[in-house]
Amino acid sequence: MSVKHASVHAKWIIGRVIGTKMYKTAKVRVTRLVLDPYLLKYYNKRKTYFAHDALRQCTEGDIVLLKALPEARSKHVKHELAEIVYKVGRVVDPLTGMSVEGTQFVELPTDLPLILGEDQTLSEKLQELNISTAPSGADSPPAQNPTS
Amino acid sequence: MPMKGLFPIRRTLEYLQKGDIVFKNRVKIMTVNYNTHGELSEGARKFVFFNIPQIQYKNQWVQVMMFKNMTPSPFLKFYLDDGEQVLVDVEGKDHKHISDHVRKILGKTEEVLQAEAQAKMQESNPANFGPRKYCLRECICEVDGQVPCPGTTALPKEMTGKYRTKMAAAQE
Numbered sequence: 001m002s003v004k005h006a007s008v009h010a011k012w013i014i015g016r017v018i019g020t021k022m023y024k025t026a027k028v029r030v031t032r033l034v035l036d037p038y039l040l041k042y043y044n045k046r047k048t049y050f051a052h053d054a055l056r057q058c059t060e061g062d063i064v065l066l067k068a069l070p071e072a073r074s075k076h077v078k079h080e081l082a083e084i085v086y087k088v089g090r091v092v093d094p095l096t097g098m099s100v101e102g103t104q105f106v107e108l109p110t111d112l113p114l115i116l117g118e119d120q121t122l123s124e125k126l127q128e129l130n131i132s133t134a135p136s137g138a139d140s141p142p143a144q145n146p147t148s
Numbered sequence: 149m150p151m152k153g154l155f156p157i158r159r160t161l162e163y164l165q166k167g168d169i170v171f172k173n174r175v176k177i178m179t180v181n182y183n184t185h186g187e188l189s190e191g192a193r194k195f196v197f198f199n200i201p202q203i204q205y206k207n208q209w210v211q212v213m214m215f216k217n218m219t220p221s222p223f224l225k226f227y228l229d230d231g232e233q234v235l236v237d238v239e240g241k242d243h244k245h246i247s248d249h250v251r252k253i254l255g256k257t258e259e260v261l262q263a264e265a266q267a268k269m270q271e272s273n274p275a276n277f278g279p280r281k282y283c284l285r286e287c288i289c290e291v292d293g294q295v296p297c298p299g300t301t302a303l304p305k306e307m308t309g310k311y312r313t314k315m316a317a318a319q320e
Contacts, residue, residue: 010211011176011229012176012177012227012229013177013211014177014179014211014213014227030211031213032211032212033200033204033212035204035205039159040159040160040161040164041159041201042200042201042204063215065177065227067231082231085179086215086218091218091219093219093220093221094219094223094225094235095219095221095223095235095237096221100218100219100220102217102218103183103185103186103217103219103220104220105220
């Protein structure tokens with residue numbers, strides 16, 4: 001028998017996840033540039049691949065890097081998830097390492113900075129904040145409840 | 149009659165063949181992240197507009213993908229065969245600069261390209277005869293000044309095999 005090569009020609013591909021409804025499998029759309037023979041212009045040509053995602057970490061819209069498996073896992077699944085390059089909604093800029101939204105940097109929401117004085121305990125700090133469910137008299141009258 | 153579109157010269161075979169970035173065999177995927185507005189992405193935008201068709205023409209098997217407006221700064225990312233990734237920052241750079249840099253880090257050098265061209269030429273030696281797909285000529289009868297094909301014109305009697313055997317048998 002001839003030498004067994006990898007099951008597919010494409011060893012590494014990048015694509016966008018379009019479906020995660022299958023069991024531990026991600027449906028990935030890969031676009032490649034193909035030259036139109038008359039216009040001599042490059043257009044995106046799509047192809048869908050199925051990739052094995054053991055930890056179910058993909059969401060729809062992620063950009064993922066797939067690696068070809070040495071032999072096909074099933075009739076359609078011939079790749080596995082190598083890494084999630086850009087997670088949808090949580091893109092991290094590789095140059096700075098900060099999280100990014102479109103063309104803006106984004107500060108992830110952290111808890112309020114807790115600055116305790118020297119002789120202050122946490123309970124005293126909480127008392128300072130004056131959080132209580134009892135209505136305080138001096139405040140403005142509570143807002144009218146919208147009639148349902 | 150002029151060609152249609154902005155810079156239609158990009159859509160000529162001559163322009164595509166002029167591209168000089170041929171990636172090494174290890175490079176499998178090329179990704180360009182750039183922004184549609186802003187001064188800093190200007191070089192990256194020009195790179196995508198002018199140089200990407202040339203690169204894709206010369207490297208048919210490399211997957212090239214473009215991402216717009218994902219991060220504030222533009223960059224290129226290459227994914228090599230053994231899982232290695234190469235990140236190239238192109239913020240504020242000129243497109244000529246970017247293509248020269250890419251050629252220097254991941255492109256095949258002039259000597260390697262010439263050696264490959266030489267090897268290809270040796271395979272297609274004009275001295276070989278064979279099927280049209282692989283060689284120039286199929287039979288010596290096609291060359292001017294050689295004996296014409298016996299399929300079209302009859303050979304002179306003295307050159308035919310049956311006459312020669314008859315003469316050889318008569319002599320013994």
